[in-house]
Amino acid sequence: MLAPEGRIIMVSGANRGIGRAVAEALYGAGYTLSLAARDPASLKPVAGKWAEGRVLIERYDAEDQATHRRWVDATASRFGRIDGLVNNAGMVVRVRIEDEKDTELDRMWAVNVKAPLSMIRAALPHLRRSGSGRIVNVVSIAGKAVYNNNAGYAMTKFAAVALSHAARRAGWEDGVRCTALCPGFVATDMTADVETFPHEQMMEPGDIAEVVLTILGLSNNASIAELVINCRDDVTM
Numbered sequence: 001m002l003a004p005e006g007r008i009i010m011v012s013g014a015n016r017g018i019g020r021a022v023a024e025a026l027y028g029a030g031y032t033l034s035l036a037a038r039d040p041a042s043l044k045p046v047a048g049k050w051a052e053g054r055v056l057i058e059r060y061d062a063e064d065q066a067t068h069r070r071w072v073d074a075t076a077s078r079f080g081r082i083d084g085l086v087n088n089a090g091m092v093v094r095v096r097i098e099d100e101k102d103t104e105l106d107r108m109w110a111v112n113v114k115a116p117l118s119m120i121r122a123a124l125p126h127l128r129r130s131g132s133g134r135i136v137n138v139v140s141i142a143g144k145a146v147y148n149n150n151a152g153y154a155m156t157k158f159a160a161v162a163l164s165h166a167a168r169r170a171g172w173e174d175g176v177r178c179t180a181l182c183p184g185f186v187a188t189d190m191t192a193d194v195e196t197f198p199h200e201q202m203m204e205p206g207d208i209a210e211v212v213l214t215i216l217g218l219s220n221n222a223s224i225a226e227l228v229i230n231c232r233d234d235v236t237m
């Protein structure tokens, strides 16, 4: 496994839910982190007491492209390298086929697809220089199968799977490996109003964090292109 010490990993939406659990697990394992959120102050409860030399806090608004390159530039200038990018920030709004909710759909495209693309574009030169750069896109099982009536969310997550494969191919020769991580239900704010599946049977954010740790640690010769992880017997997979 790659040693975490000295490796710089960026995590978006690290202030709560899966992103927070990933940040905490990576810090505990010895990585140095560049964390970002729409409101950087919301990262204080996560990383406020961490060693100053091992964390950078920046602003990332998926809908404001200027913040993407600024975050990447700030990370490279502070640490001199970037070894990993975890595109975690994402959103869900219900947009069924019959719904005329183009504004909501456009926002999901911006946050779930275009922003991860823009982050990959900005970080890729640094990840290439690393020689063992890693990209983990926190997608969803909704990117693998259409299992409910939220056509809009599934469309954006299918596109995020495509983006993951495209990024994997783009960076392959320079040692960049990209994974589309596709969880089923995870108990976070995003699933708080789900009534079709018991919350106590959902995965915990820490389960996803453990998987991210493993993906980041694998050598260049062990690339996981897609990983589906679920809390239920999913007949569609």
Ligand SMILES: NC(=O)c1ccc[n+]([C@@H]2O[C@H](COP(=O)([O-])OP(=O)(O)OC[C@H]3O[C@@H](n4cnc5c(N)ncnc54)[C@H](OP(=O)(O)O)[C@@H]3O)[C@@H](O)[C@H]2O)c1
Pocket: 012, 013, 014, 015, 016, 017, 018, 019, 037, 038, 039, 042, 060, 061, 062, 063, 088, 089, 090, 091, 092, 111, 138, 139, 140, 141, 182, 183, 184, 185, 186, 187, 188, 189, 190, 191
């Ligand atoms: N929970 C699940 O069952 C599940 C399953 C599969 C995949 N996922 C995916 O996992 C990722 C994390 O979800 P979660 O469950 O941890 O959800 P969550 O608790 O609702 O957290 C969502 C995170 O994304 C951030 N975010 C949303 N819109 C943003 C924007 N415009 N710019 C920057 N950050 C933004 C949020 O920041 P703010 O605090 O500023 O809102 C927050 O940090 C998402 O990509 C989601 O689609 C979740």
